[in-house]
Amino acid sequence: xxxxxxxxxxxxWLVGIVNWILNWVGFHGLAGWLGSPDIIKFLTLLGxxxxxxxxxxxxxxxMIWQERKTLGRLMDRRGAMVVGPAGYFQNIADGLKTLLKxxxxxxxxxxxxxxxxxxxxxxxxxxxxxxxxxxxxFYMSDLNAGLLxxxxxxxxxxxAILMGGWASNNKYSLIGGMRSAAQLISYxxxxxxxxxxxxxxxxxxxxxxxxxxxxxxxxxxxxxxxGFIIFMVAIVAExxxxxxxxxxxxxxxxxxxxxxxxxxxxxxLMLAEYFRGYAGAAVAVLLFxxxxxxxxxxxxxxxxxxxxxxxxxxxxxxxxxxxxxxDQILNIGWKRLLPLAMVNLVIAVVFKTLGWF
Amino acid sequence: MxxxxxxxxxxxxxxxxxxRPMYATLKETIRATLHRPNTVLYPWEKVELPENYxxxxxxxxxxxxxxxxxxxxxxxxxxxLVEIEDKDHGKMRKPQVNLxxxxxxxxxxxxxxxxxxxxxxxxxxxxxSRQDLIYDPYELQHKYKPGYEVHIVEVLPSELKRGAVExxxxxxxxDRPELDDKKCIGCARCAKICPTGAAEMGQVGVNEKGxxxxxxxxxxxKCVGCEQCVENCPRDALTMxxxx
Numbered sequence: 001x002x003x004x005x006x007x008x009x010x011x012x013w014l015v016g017i018v019n020w021i022l023n024w025v026g027f028h029g030l031a032g033w034l035g036s037p038d039i040i041k042f043l044t045l046l047g048x049x050x051x052x053x054x055x056x057x058x059x060x061x062x063m064i065w066q067e068r069k070t071l072g073r074l075m076d077r078r079g080a081m082v083v084g085p086a087g088y089f090q091n092i093a094d095g096l097k098t099l100l101k102x103x104x105x106x107x108x109x110x111x112x113x114x115x116x117x118x119x120x121x122x123x124x125x126x127x128x129x130x131x132x133x134x135x136x137x138f139y140m141s142d143l144n145a146g147l148l149x150x151x152x153x154x155x156x157x158x159x160a161i162l163m164g165g166w167a168s169n170n171k172y173s174l175i176g177g178m179r180s181a182a183q184l185i186s187y188x189x190x191x192x193x194x195x196x197x198x199x200x201x202x203x204x205x206x207x208x209x210x211x212x213x214x215x216x217x218x219x220x221x222x223x224x225x226x227g228f229i230i231f232m233v234a235i236v237a238e239x240x241x242x243x244x245x246x247x248x249x250x251x252x253x254x255x256x257x258x259x260x261x262x263x264x265x266x267x268x269l270m271l272a273e274y275f276r277g278y279a280g281a282a283v284a285v286l287l288f289x290x291x292x293x294x295x296x297x298x299x300x301x302x303x304x305x306x307x308x309x310x311x312x313x314x315x316x317x318x319x320x321x322x323x324x325x326x327d328q329i330l331n332i333g334w335k336r337l338l339p340l341a342m343v344n345l346v347i348a349v350v351f352k353t354l355g356w357f
Numbered sequence: 358m359x360x361x362x363x364x365x366x367x368x369x370x371x372x373x374x375x376x377r378p379m380y381a382t383l384k385e386t387i388r389a390t391l392h393r394p395n396t397v398l399y400p401w402e403k404v405e406l407p408e409n410y411x412x413x414x415x416x417x418x419x420x421x422x423x424x425x426x427x428x429x430x431x432x433x434x435x436x437x438l439v440e441i442e443d444k445d446h447g448k449m450r451k452p453q454v455n456l457x458x459x460x461x462x463x464x465x466x467x468x469x470x471x472x473x474x475x476x477x478x479x480x481x482x483x484x485x486s487r488q489d490l491i492y493d494p495y496e497l498q499h500k501y502k503p504g505y506e507v508h509i510v511e512v513l514p515s516e517l518k519r520g521a522v523e524x525x526x527x528x529x530x531x532d533r534p535e536l537d538d539k540k541c542i543g544c545a546r547c548a549k550i551c552p553t554g555a556a557e558m559g560q561v562g563v564n565e566k567g568x569x570x571x572x573x574x575x576x577x578x579k580c581v582g583c584e585q586c587v588e589n590c591p592r593d594a595l596t597m598x599x600x601x
Contacts, residue, residue: 072394
């Protein structure tokens with residue numbers, strides 16, 4: 001039983017109850033319309049997306065908590081520890097706090113762009129969750145070119161960042177937006193090239209097929225170790241975390257491109273950041289670490305465990321590395337990562353030609 | 358070899374920039390996870406204070422004679438004498454401290470002749486207004502414990518010649534008031550103001566109308582050198598004489 005059938009069962013049961021009430025009251029036409037297959041399908045998809053969003057939300061909240069605690073340990077202190085068990089509800093308290101904050105728009109901002117930039121940012125971050133399956137039975141949509149879709153949606157965010165940075169009418173946010181655009185051209189190509197090796201070995205862009213190919217042979221981290229390292233470096237740049245957080249460099253630009261965003265927008269942008277962190281870690285797991293395959297436990301649990309382990313690596317990088325300078329990131333992207341990605345691609349071609357995969 | 362050394366200093370490379378910091382933080386994480394992190398959980402547990410910790414100044418009310426030396430010595434000028442009703446002596450002037458200005462130097466405790474000012478180990482002094490930070494003599498009171506007083510480490514040149522390292526407590530070696538006989542009009546204000554009763558009026562003779570001439574006599578063993586008589590003299594007949 002997959003997610004669709006499960007949700008359909010629940011929706012049909014609820015619609016059955018409502019129909020019984022409607023029939024009892026006397027609205028027979030409305031009851032018949034509600035029971036038609038199209039409406040049931042629509043409600044099922046709605047329910048499915050709610051489930052997916054809820055899971056993404058819980059994972060993002062847990063990731064913020066994990067980051068707070070782990071970063072605390074990296075710095076020899078305790079993270080959040082007062083609200084809830086081991087400080088788990090601190091994020092929810094922070095969310096409520098941002099909800100109560102005043103809603104300020106800068107006087108000279110470009111209002112339309114200023115208001116729509118976070119919508120694009122958050123919308124694209126949530127759209128990422130659609131293409132990421134938790135397991136072979138727990139997915140929203142099984143796209144044929146799912147990997148391509150994920151990276152296409154990932155690449156929308158620099159556009160939103162540039163838009164928000166320009167619209168805020170603030171020098172710091174403008175510099176942040178420009179940096180985001182400059183960063184995009186340096187990491188995007190090594191990222192996609194490191195991914196091509198995996199696609200070559202599995203012979204498909206469908207995420208389910210990639211995971212099945214790994215279950216049949218071995219995890220792709222073993223033949224594609226260089227690719228995995230390149231992917232991790234590039235995904236840190238993609239989700240704009242600390243070694244590559246140029247658009248929101250706290251020490252240089254006040255808060256980067258979201259300097260002027262306050263209140264719940266700030267909270268949602270922060271949450272979107274962790275949605276993207278979840279998506280990045282999930283893609284790393286799906287491509288290189290065998291996806292949801294694993295013994296004993298249910299596949300969804302295995303997948304989430306692996307995601308949290310990969311996210312721990314991101315936190316670890318954040319805790320130990322310093323921010324890369326603006327001119328250095330192009331050097332890293334084009335002079336170091338691109339040749340390595342080429343080498344990695346050649347390795348993948350050799351393995352495929354020898355017929356080992 | 359020399360080339361490598363230069364590289365490690367100028368450009369640490371992949372090892373220095375990435376691998377070594379990652380190793381260091383991982384080690385730290387493991388240590389902090391197995392043992393406790395170094396953080397002190399402040400509201401629940403507190404740092405153990407050293408024995409001679411100097412927190413806010415405190416006052417032992419029974420000992421205070423209201424001489425005002427603390428007010429005079431205070432570098433930030435946060436001490437002021439206010440008049441209160443003392444149960445033994447009636448109206449008295451005692452120190453009131455503005456803790457918003459106090460910098461916890463402990464000079465008031467150091468120079469207090471009766472060791473009535475003490476330093477207490479209290480450091481949680483947050484208040485909701487500036488007015489609350491001004492501690493009147495009653496709020497300033499603190500229970501005395503040996504070790505709260507601060508001993509003066511100032512040594513006079515004359516004592517140093519004798520081989521002393523620290524000023525001996527109770528020794529008369531303080532600045533003392535001197536009387537200029539011609540200026541004195543015998544008003545006895547110095548005797549009234551003196552907190553220790555060191556100044557007493559004594560008759561020294563009779564003037565041409567047959568009335569007694571009174572002049573203050575100072576008992577230097579009682580005098581603490583607070584200069585209140587000098588300040589209150591209407592004719593500037595008293596001056597402080599420095600004792601070295």
